[in-house]
Amino acid sequence: MEGKINTSAPIEYQSEQSKLNILGFWVFLAAEIILFATLFSVFGVLKDRTAGGPAGSEIFEIKDVIIQTLLLLTSSFTAGIVIFEMRRGNRRGLIIWLVITLLFGLGFLSMEINEFMHYYHEGATMQTSAFLSSLFVLLGTHGAHVTLGTGWAILIIIQLLTKGINPTTAGKMHIWSLYWHFLDVIWIFIFTFVYLAGVL
Amino acid sequence: MDIKWDQLLVSGDPLILGSQIAIVLTMVGVVAALSYFKKWKWLWNGWLTSVDHKRIGIMYIIMGVLMFFRGGVDGLMMKAQTAVPENTFLDAQHYNEVFTTHGVIMILFMAMPMLIGIMNIVIPLQIGARDVAFPQLNLLSFWLTFAGAMLFNVSFVIGGSPDAGWTSYFPLAGKEFTPGVGNNYYMIALQIAGIGTLMTGINFIVTILKMRTKGMTLMRMPMFTWTSLITSLIIVIAFPIFTVTLLLGMMDRLYGTHFFTVSGGGLDMLWSNLFWLWGHPEVYIVILPAFGIYSEIIATFTKKRLFGYGSMVISIVLISALSMLVWVHHFYTMGVGPAVNTVFSITTMMISIPTGVKMFNWLFTMRKGRIEFTAPMMWALAFIPTFLIGGVTGVMLAMAAADFQYHNTLFLVAHFHYTLIPGVVYAVFAALYYWWPKVFGFKLSEKIGKWHFWLFNIGFNLTFFPMFFLGLQGAVRRSYTYSEESGFQPLFLLSGVGALILAAGFAALCYNIYWSIRHAERTTANDPWGNARTLEWATATPVPHYNFATLPEVDSLDAYWEMKKNNKGFTLDKNQIKPIHMPGNSGLPAIMGGIFLVFGFFLVFEWHLLAAIVGIGIIAGLIMRSFESNDGYHVPVDEIVKHERTWRGESKWKAK
Numbered sequence: 016m017e018g019k020i021n022t023s024a025p026i027e028y029q030s031e032q033s034k035l036n037i038l039g040f041w042v043f044l045a046a047e048i049i050l051f052a053t054l055f056s057v058f059g060v061l062k063d064r065t066a067g068g069p070a071g072s073e074i075f076e077i078k079d080v081i082i083q084t085l086l087l088l089t090s091s092f093t094a095g096i097v098i099f100e101m102r103r104g105n106r107r108g109l110i111i112w113l114v115i116t117l118l119f120g121l122g123f124l125s126m127e128i129n130e131f132m133h134y135y136h137e138g139a140t141m142q143t144s145a146f147l148s149s150l151f152v153l154l155g156t157h158g159a160h161v162t163l164g165t166g167w168a169i170l171i172i173i174q175l176l177t178k179g180i181n182p183t184t185a186g187k188m189h190i191w192s193l194y195w196h197f198l199d200v201i202w203i204f205i206f207t208f209v210y211l212a213g214v215l
Numbered sequence: 216m217d218i219k220w221d222q223l224l225v226s227g228d229p230l231i232l233g234s235q236i237a238i239v240l241t242m243v244g245v246v247a248a249l250s251y252f253k254k255w256k257w258l259w260n261g262w263l264t265s266v267d268h269k270r271i272g273i274m275y276i277i278m279g280v281l282m283f284f285r286g287g288v289d290g291l292m293m294k295a296q297t298a299v300p301e302n303t304f305l306d307a308q309h310y311n312e313v314f315t316t317h318g319v320i321m322i323l324f325m326a327m328p329m330l331i332g333i334m335n336i337v338i339p340l341q342i343g344a345r346d347v348a349f350p351q352l353n354l355l356s357f358w359l360t361f362a363g364a365m366l367f368n369v370s371f372v373i374g375g376s377p378d379a380g381w382t383s384y385f386p387l388a389g390k391e392f393t394p395g396v397g398n399n400y401y402m403i404a405l406q407i408a409g410i411g412t413l414m415t416g417i418n419f420i421v422t423i424l425k426m427r428t429k430g431m432t433l434m435r436m437p438m439f440t441w442t443s444l445i446t447s448l449i450i451v452i453a454f455p456i457f458t459v460t461l462l463l464g465m466m467d468r469l470y471g472t473h474f475f476t477v478s479g480g481g482l483d484m485l486w487s488n489l490f491w492l493w494g495h496p497e498v499y500i501v502i503l504p505a506f507g508i509y510s511e512i513i514a515t516f517t518k519k520r521l522f523g524y525g526s527m528v529i530s531i532v533l534i535s536a537l538s539m540l541v542w543v544h545h546f547y548t549m550g551v552g553p554a555v556n557t558v559f560s561i562t563t564m565m566i567s568i569p570t571g572v573k574m575f576n577w578l579f580t581m582r583k584g585r586i587e588f589t590a591p592m593m594w595a596l597a598f599i600p601t602f603l604i605g606g607v608t609g610v611m612l613a614m615a616a617a618d619f620q621y622h623n624t625l626f627l628v629a630h631f632h633y634t635l636i637p638g639v640v641y642a643v644f645a646a647l648y649y650w651w652p653k654v655f656g657f658k659l660s661e662k663i664g665k666w667h668f669w670l671f672n673i674g675f676n677l678t679f680f681p682m683f684f685l686g687l688q689g690a691v692r693r694s695y696t697y698s699e700e701s702g703f704q705p706l707f708l709l710s711g712v713g714a715l716i717l718a719a720g721f722a723a724l725c726y727n728i729y730w731s732i733r734h735a736e737r738t739t740a741n742d743p744w745g746n747a748r749t750l751e752w753a754t755a756t757p758v759p760h761y762n763f764a765t766l767p768e769v770d771s772l773d774a775y776w777e778m779k780k781n782n783k784g785f786t787l788d789k790n791q792i793k794p795i796h797m798p799g800n801s802g803l804p805a806i807m808g809g810i811f812l813v814f815g816f817f818l819v820f821e822w823h824l825l826a827a828i829v830g831i832g833i834i835a836g837l838i839m840r841s842f843e844s845n846d847g848y849h850v851p852v853d854e855i856v857k858h859e860r861t862w863r864g865e866s867k868w869k870a871k
Contacts, residue, residue, distance in 0.1 A: 043417055046451045050456075053460075065480060145481045170842070
């Protein structure tokens, strides 16, 4: 609220409003956990209801999924470097690592789109069976989050270029990184409970 | 995208035609009046774009009152239809639409906005803060709720209302059985409003956790703040489930997926489970703030500290935890087996324990107190026995074996009206009477208030008590008519008469508001009731936009009561006043609300191209918000000094 700046804290925690924003975002992430937990439960209930359509083991390409996983996990690591550079006050390094992070994210997204096209050509669409409905909606929701995160990061890059690293932009960057790591965690659950459990 | 223009407007029913004409006339009238009196600027700058939590709260309450009227008319139509057997006032389809919109509007667009409005007005004041943590998000929450409500309300004149009940059970609510757009409205309008509610939950959690004034530890928070915190917590836990549920329902209806369909491997009972995983906590979302309101009012008008503060806090935490573990009791008849039903039976009955603790605490607060029978206190007193009837019948329904007899009968309908009306509506009335002078600087008339109270109470009991017996005799809910041979007529008629008295009670409230605006005595005393206990009464009436000239310090529960008792911390030292930083207005939330409304409307009719174009507007709004730097403004010392001096008088004023 008040424009008080506490310079002893890490830069993203220096303004009062940023501190509130960060806590608010943690609460939002809690809501997101419930949202994904619900989608996972729905998937768990419907995963064997293939209604004559293909089962997961018939359509999953586990090699591609492992590459996707590596891309996203690496992007989480580079997102960590982004925050490291931000705290050092190195704007150039920050933006370079952020762009690298986004490239990994875009790689992940393009593979996911390919995966969806592949399913579509195999005749496995959202309308085929309850299993595929829940699969597409779970993956789609995660993918939509990654897309949103990418667009959001671009907005922050523009603000970093025009305004530099200050408590406000640093707060935004930090919140974005929480979001990005969170999507990674969700992906690990998808990888385990959707893909691995599907092919084993 | 094919637009069937001839099916767009609902036609062929004189009632609906009348409403269509009334809506157009009202809209023209409002626009004309605003233009004639040159009030557009006042409306836009002073209200629609204001981030002041008190004004947002008032807007929520106005919306709640309007929706109460709409939902109430639905209720009256149902009562008119069932007053005599084989009635043809409403046909089956129209009756289905009316009970669906009645339920949705009363819970989501009346009860929730009313309570969130009261929370908005009271919470920052009770914790000694100047606003909520995210003022602009708060305004966006309001506009999304409002957009959802408007989208839901246009359904009955454009395209047709949802007709599968407020629970919207599949497969009935699926496209196979209800091909019209009605249930699309349900899925999309509630989604938009739900996002707003989720944001409110987050906002109030952060506000209450981080913005309490110096010295206000968690266990020194007023009870209404406590219940609002727990309610916000349940919102954050339960609403995402509803978000997903509505999303999946929309996917089924719009894009042919198979979550809840009969074919393709879908599971219709999955909807019921997901719906009540949100739906049951939702009941506690609306009832917990009401418990907080009663706690404040009973302590104030008994002139005693709330009995068992600690046990009250533990009770609400337990209630919130148990609220997540009872959802199956809404469909014992699903037939999942005695073991599961037994577990949910027990968890359901367990809720009555913390609730009972709260009941006894209220009674013990009143014991040996000097009770003052003001309008708010009367509502609180009426709540206890009426809610008890709702609670006891709830325990009857909780017994799984017996529930097979009560399930989907009017017994159930009577039960939940006996919980929700005393539990929420009475609390909203009590809160309106109680905090009204704080917000507007005058009390609502006590005399008209008594008319309101007695008409409403008699009407309520007369409407709903007969329904217990009707239900036990086998009258089912949601049935548009019954035969003469059933013998239900006398009780149905009695219930219908009760509904008229109930409506007269609501009219008395509206008249009270009108009368009091014109004639009630104005006051600027900070504590118009004389016995207030919490911080919202420590500042001027009506509350200045900056809330507190200097933030109060607190060292006990009932901070303002202690201030009065010790005559401490109440005089203001002029030298301590500093410029106050306040958040600035924002037009973006109102615009976003409008965009969401249009976007939702296009989606309802599955005009995807148009929806996509408007969807770009939503993204544009998000981008604008990201780049916006709204630093707010400072209230100058002179203005504060002038205002504080006027209301305090010299005795509470120190000018060194």
